[in-house]
Every structure is written in C-alpha cells, then in structure tokens.
Amino acid sequence: MASAFLAPMPAGPSMGICGVTVPNEVIGHVLASSPDFDTLHASLGVCSTWNRAFETQPASILLSVARDVVGPALPQAVRFIRYPYPEKIQNDWVHEDDEAEEDPEATEDDSDEEGKPAKAKTKVPKPKMPENTPIGKLTPEERMRLQKNAGTVGKLEEIFSLRHKKANQLTALESHRFARAMYRVMLYCELFYLPLNLDDIDAMEDNEPGVLAKIQNSRLAMLDEYSTSHLLEIRAVVEFLHEMIAEVLDDEEFERLKDICLATGPAVVLKAYIAKSSDVFEEALELEMMTSGEDNELYGGLFSKPLEKIWKKRKVVPPVSEMDAILEEIVPKIDACAQCGKVDELWSEANWANRISVDFCTLLEGKLNSNEVETEALVEILMSPTGTADIVIAEIYDMLTPDFTSWKKEESLCSACLEKLVTAHLHLWLHRRKISGGWKKTQNCWYGYDCNTQVHKTSHAREKNHLCKPTR
Numbered sequence: 001m002a003s004a005f006l007a008p009m010p011a012g013p014s015m016g017i018c019g020v021t022v023p024n025e026v027i028g029h030v031l032a033s034s035p036d037f038d039t040l041h042a043s044l045g046v047c048s049t050w051n052r053a054f055e056t057q058p059a060s061i062l063l064s065v066a067r068d069v070v071g072p073a074l075p076q077a078v079r080f081i082r083y084p085y086p087e088k089i090q091n092d093w094v095h096e097d098d099e100a101e102e103d104p105e106a107t108e109d110d111s112d113e114e115g116k117p118a119k120a121k122t123k124v125p126k127p128k129m130p131e132n133t134p135i136g137k138l139t140p141e142e143r144m145r146l147q148k149n150a151g152t153v154g155k156l157e158e159i160f161s162l163r164h165k166k167a168n169q170l171t172a173l174e175s176h177r178f179a180r181a182m183y184r185v186m187l188y189c190e191l192f193y194l195p196l197n198l199d200d201i202d203a204m205e206d207n208e209p210g211v212l213a214k215i216q217n218s219r220l221a222m223l224d225e226y227s228t229s230h231l232l233e234i235r236a237v238v239e240f241l242h243e244m245i246a247e248v249l250d251d252e253e254f255e256r257l258k259d260i261c262l263a264t265g266p267a268v269v270l271k272a273y274i275a276k277s278s279d280v281f282e283e284a285l286e287l288e289m290m291t292s293g294e295d296n297e298l299y300g301g302l303f304s305k306p307l308e309k310i311w312k313k314r315k316v317v318p319p320v321s322e323m324d325a326i327l328e329e330i331v332p333k334i335d336a337c338a339q340c341g342k343v344d345e346l347w348s349e350a351n352w353a354n355r356i357s358v359d360f361c362t363l364l365e366g367k368l369n370s371n372e373v374e375t376e377a378l379v380e381i382l383m384s385p386t387g388t389a390d391i392v393i394a395e396i397y398d399m400l401t402p403d404f405t406s407w408k409k410e411e412s413l414c415s416a417c418l419e420k421l422v423t424a425h426l427h428l429w430l431h432r433r434k435i436s437g438g439w440k441k442t443q444n445c446w447y448g449y450d451c452n453t454q455v456h457k458t459s460h461a462r463e464k465n466h467l468c469k470p471t472r
Contacts, residue, residue: 027049027050027053027054028053028054028056028057028060028061030043031043031044031050031053031054031061031065032060032061032064032065033064033068034065034068035065035068035069036065036068036069036147037062037065037066037069037143037144037146037147038147040061040062040065058137059136059137062137062138062143063135063138066078066135066138066143066146069146069147069150070146070149070150070179071150071175071176071179072176072179072180073153073176073179073180073182073183074135075131075132075133075135076131076179076180076183076184076187077146077149077150077153077179077183078135078138078142078146079131079133079183079187080149080183080186080187080190081142081145081146081149082142083187083190083191149183149186149267152266152267152270153178153179153182153183153266155270156178156182156240156266156270157170157175157178157179157182159244159270159273159350160178160240160326162348162349162350163240163243163350164240164323164326164327165327170326170327171328173328174326174327174328177233177325177326178233178237178326180230180233181230181233181234181236181237181325181326182237182266184226184230184234185234185237185238185241185266186265186266186267188219188222188223188234188303189262189263189264189265189266190265191222192215192218192219192222192263192302193263193264193265212297212298215298216305216306219302219305219306220306220309220310222306223303223306223307223310224306224310228314228316229325231307231310232318232319232322232324232325233325233326234303235303235307235318235322235325236322236323236324236325236326237326238262238303239322239323240322240323241262241266241269242258242262244269244270244272244273245257245258245261245262245269245272245273246258247273247276247351247354248261248272248273248276248277248278248280248281249261249278257281259299259300259301259302259303259304260281260285260299261281261285262302262303263299263302264281264284264285268280268281268284276353276354336412337412337413337414337416337417338407338408338411338412338413338417339407339411339413339414339417340414340416340417342414342416342417344414344415344416345414345415346412346413346414347412347413347414347415347418348409348410348411348412348413349390349394349409349410352389352390352393352394353388353389353390354389355389355390355393356389357382357387357388357389357392358379358382358383360378360382360389360392360422360426361375361378361379361382363419363422363423363426364378364423364426364427364430364449365423365424365426365427365449366448366449366450366451366470367449367450367451367452367454367455368427368449368454368466368467370454370455371454371455371461371466372458372461373454373458373461373462374427374430374454374461374466374467377430377434377439378426378430381430381433381434381437392422392426392429393409393418393421393422394409395429396421396422396425396426396429397409399425399428399429399432400425401424401425401428403424404421404424404425407421427449427467427468428467430467431465431467431468434467441465442463442464442465443463443464443465444464444465444468444471445460445464445465445466445468446470446471446472447466447470447471447472448466448468448469448470448471449466449467449468449469449470450470451464451466451470454466
C-alpha cells in the first residue's frame, strides 16, 4: 500500500454496473468489508465506479477496514502511531510547550546556602491524545503502519497462545485484552526508549540534576491513566515479553538486560525471538549497554517501578499469576509428559525451536547412525534453513505411523518420549526429504536400517537404500 488511493471524482447517489443501478451505499458496504487495506486498494483499481463510490464516504470505509485489520484494539493502535512523542534529546526530552503538572512529591529547596543547588521541580507531561479521540480519516502512511503493526501483534498473540493455552486460540475477549495491552506497551516503549550509552545517561544527570527522576515520574503518569484491570493486562504482556527475551539471553545476563531489551519495543523482541539471537538487541542498542556489566539506572524497572508505586497508591495487591488478567480461564500448566507422565524437561510447539537439530543424528533408527552416507545426507539437510528442530518435528507429526497417531503435537513430551517419536520417524522423514531434493531412489536393502554391511562398506551404503524396515 505504498501509493495513495485514486484521485477523487464527482459521484452521484448511485452507479451503473453492467446495466444495473447499484446505490453508492451498497458499494460502500462491499468496500468496507475488505479484510485489509491492500485488498481495498486493489478493489479501487478495478474501475472508476468503485473509486467514485469510495469517495462518497472515504473516512467510514477506511475506519471499517481498519477495524478488520486491527480488531477492537483500534483506538490503542491509532494512538500508538499518532502519539506526539517528546524529542529524544537527553537534556530536553519533554517539549517546552507540553502541558505539565507539578509532581506533588517534588519540593523546592529554599535554602540560602551559597553554592547549594536547588532541587529540580519534577514535571510530567499530560497525554495530548486520549484513546477515545475520534480517529477521522486515516492517511496512506497511517494505514501502512496499522497493517504492519497488526501483523506484529498477531504473531505475538500466536506465540502467547501456544505458551499459555497450548494449541487453543485466544477467545475474542482474550485477544482484545492482549492486543490492547500490547499496543499500550508499544507506545510506552516508543515514548521512553532513548538510544543512549552509559556516558550519555551519566551526562543527563550531571547537566540536569533530577532528570532521571523526571523520566520516572513521567512513566508513572503515563501508566496511571489506565484502570487497575488494564494495568494488570499490561503487566501480563510485559511478563510474556520477558519470557521471550529469556530465551534469547544467557541466564546470567537476563536480569540485568531484560528491561533494556524490552525498552526497544515488542517488534524488536519478536525479531530477536524468531532469530534466537541477541545480535538483534545489540543492533537496536548501544553495544556498551549490552556488554558493560553495569546496572542501568535509566531502564532498570522499566515497568515494575512505576507499577509498584501505583499498586501502593491504589492499595492494590496484584494476583500472583500475571496471565489471569488476559485469560478468561487459566489452563493448568502441564507438569508431566502426556505419554509417560514423567515430570521432566518438557517439549511442545512452544519450545521445539530450542532443540539442537543436529543432535537428531544420534536418534536414527537401528545402525543408520553409523552409515556415513546417510548421516552426511542428514547433517546437510539439518544445517539448512529448513532443517531446524521445530520444522523437522512439525513435519514428523504430519507423517506419524499408526503406532503414534494418537500423539498430539500440542501436548508436552519429556525428552525421552520426544526422542522416541523422532527415532521412529526420522529415517522416513530423511527419505522423503532426499527424494524431494532430487535423489533417485535405490533398491531397498533386505536388512534395512539394521544392516551390518552399511556400517563398514560405503559402496553398499550408497548402492542400497537403508532408510526402510528390515524384511529379513
């Protein structure tokens, strides 16, 4: 949707299509039902009739399509892309013309002692665009941003659902709560993320004593505008993002860096999670922020510090389970393997990607793991972009043999049961992958994967197929 919509044309109360008069209102309803802005734009390019009908009611049609794209969290999504952010300058991060109010906890020092600096008045900005502000007509740039952000939130919701409701999708209410909170977290991170190094942060306080307190109070004011139930939703989303960050960072670095990484925003967190690499955070942050080993006064407690003050002021004791705020019914966490009941490290769709796929070589059936021809072929595939553990296991589930048809991929398995599943199917998966890659099938060896000759005779391993069951 890089280009603007077609230029407006004069339009009457109805349009003729194939000799049939169709009211503009009817065509408008059809256009308003477009699932996304790309579809709407393509529809308007069909003929001038559709375009002229659009021009009779552009704002309402665009708003309807925006609701289809974003869902009921549209007010939060629009506020995110339109919010008048302060200039991200270390000593002037709040605009001079911002409406501000004095922090009741801040006081001026009237001391007459010479050379003693007075305490800075801490002021906080008031939001200029409440969420209930009429949206009006969306510009082409806004439509592109809404659609892109909706894709990000949708992917995050999918991961959240896999983690906390297994394979079940969120209900409409749960989805609304999640998206609403996620867009609010996006806005908060965009507003308060300043890409500074540690020297810059020290200089902020040296040049303007109290500036860090001002930022903390502004964060507090930003969150304090939400109701307690909505703040609990935000807390749940923050905890979920921390879970994703924990899978990217080393355990010893997580506590120090989790809020610095979170400050870069949910889109960056998602990108790092998919890549399984902290390099994504290093690209978004000053390298020193990741490697210094020092606590960061600017980002530490990004959400937790202001929330703690709000809980205290409102006399709220938040529930232990963060996800209660999003989910209508908490699905008990599966603490045992679905197949054997063993309490151990568990694997499911939510964390298959954490497996090291090349370790699968040791799981080949029979004596295949000593067949140099087949192990080399397997390693080559596993080292490719489509050979990651999550892809391999997902494809194995699509080809389960009769003894395993009752196994569900949304269920959690212990390491032993997962390895049993993989061992029973990996040679079949490898056979299928080799054929799809252009390998010409050879005659099956009578002894299949249990053949002894395949181990010490390379020519036999190459001339016969051993990715099959023994027939003798």
